[in-house]
Amino acid sequence: MIQKEKLFQEIIVDNQERIFRICCYYSKDAEERKDLFQEMLINIWSSLKNFKGESALGTWIYRVSVNTALNFVKKELRYNQHFEKLDIIQSDKYLKYEDDSYNKEFEEKLNILLSQINQLSVIDKVIISLHLEGLSGKEIAEVVGVTEPNIRVKIHRIKSQLKEELKGIII
Amino acid sequence: MKDSNNLQAPNFKKLDAPQIEQIVDVLKQNDTKRKRVLKILFLVFSVAILVYFVSILIKDYPFTKISQVLIPNLVLVIMLIGLLLIYPVVLKLFQTDFSRPVLEMLKRAEKKYKFIDSQWIIFLIIILIVDLIISIIFKLFFNSLNWSTEKIVLISFSIFIPLLLTVIIWIWYSWKKYQLPLKNEIRRMINEIEDIN
Structure with a gap:
């Protein structure tokens, strides 16, 4: 668990801007981008157990981010409305402009x-x-x-x- | 992989270390909560099966003559234990691995949104087995009332067939309304990627 936390922290510190930029391509709305960014972090966290080092970490991060973004697009299509915000991470607390x-x-x-x-x-x-x-x-x-x-x-x-x-x- | 300088996230302020630690804490809490809920569900279900099992044994005690009711009840208990054991495996199957290539993810998603697949066949087999067991229990229970086998089968079917039809119609309706447009969209994306090749 400690190793997972450490790896996650390293990933976020090194790649947060890249991850956020990916969000910008899939949503025009600032709030939606923050929601998408949260989802990407959650999916990176939950997919970490599957990271076997078969591909470069950077490629792996982009895979998770892009797949999350596509999933987000699908959900948008499904509900045709804005997503109910997740309250497990208060994004405003962490993301500032x-x-x-x-x-x-x-x-x-x-x-x-x-x-x-x-x-x-x-x-x-x-x-x-x-x-x-x-x-x-x-x-x-x-x-x-x-x-x-x-x-x-x-x-x-x-x-x-x-x-x-x-x-x-x-x- | 070089970092691109020509396109930057507008007004994005980096998360600092304490903020990331807070995020990790929230994610860890979430993991713990989920594990706890699964553990509680598992325990409750196990206790319920045990209580049911003990109750059917007590009913037949002191086993001088094993009643015919015991057999279908035991089959039901075995089925419930089976469900309990395969539950974590099924749960794992339904978890999405976001780290797979996009094309693979889309193909898996398309499969998930299919209306008829192998899961349906398993579901139908389970329904039939449950119907069979309940029919046997009905037959044994209503024997004292001198009900004919035809009547028992009719009662059993009159309960299960409308129930099954309702479930199928409801699933079909929600699939058509919510999942079919998604499936079509996913297929469009798959075609687009495959056209690249």
Whole structure:
């Protein structure tokens, strides 16, 4: 149990920003993002017993995060309404927003990009979000469960599509 | 894996060590609560089976002549013990492993949302066995009333068939309303991933 706690703490300290960024691709709403972030933490905790070191820890974290996000999308589809908030973790207590490093122009561009990514299909969103996170084609292939060359082709197609749609807006 | 600098989470403030410790505490408490609930359920169910078993033995004591009621009752006890033993295994089967590749997860989820699968066949077999046992108990119990076998079978069926139909219709309705759209959406995602290959 102590080893599990230690590993969990290490994972969260090292990867919390990455995990939170994944949330941003799947929800526009700040509160929903926090809920999704909580779910990801819970699933990382409960899946830790299954981590055998067969894949890199980073890939493993992305798998849990992406699968949680897809599950979240499914639930949204199911209830077609906002989720009832989990009260086991009071997210406001842990997640805070700071205004001092606020870069309005950057955030506007980011929001345009995110909203364009949000127009993509769920699977395209999974692939491009992992690509934007800096994962290699091999790592994305491991997360999704397909071959690397096909992922490369898919990324190229999505990029072209995004470039076309964002022409004159932020490019 | 390089950290991407071109896209950052807007206004995200990192969790510090004490906050993570608090999260770990909440998660640990949750684990403990769940384990405790399962343990209590297991104990209550075990005690109930034991009490039932003792009561049917007392009824037949001093065993000079074992009654015909004892046999179906013992079968029922064995079935309940079996259910008790397979419960943790079934519980594990239904737990989702979020660390599997996306395609594998989606395929498992699609299987879970199927209307008819092997679980249904097991469910029907259990219902039939329970019906059979209760029919035997009914027959033995109502023998003193001189009821015919046909009448007992009719009573037994008149209870179980509408019950079974109600359960099936209710499951089918909720599956169609809630799970079928999800299953279709999951299938769409699987097709999309498989089209990549």
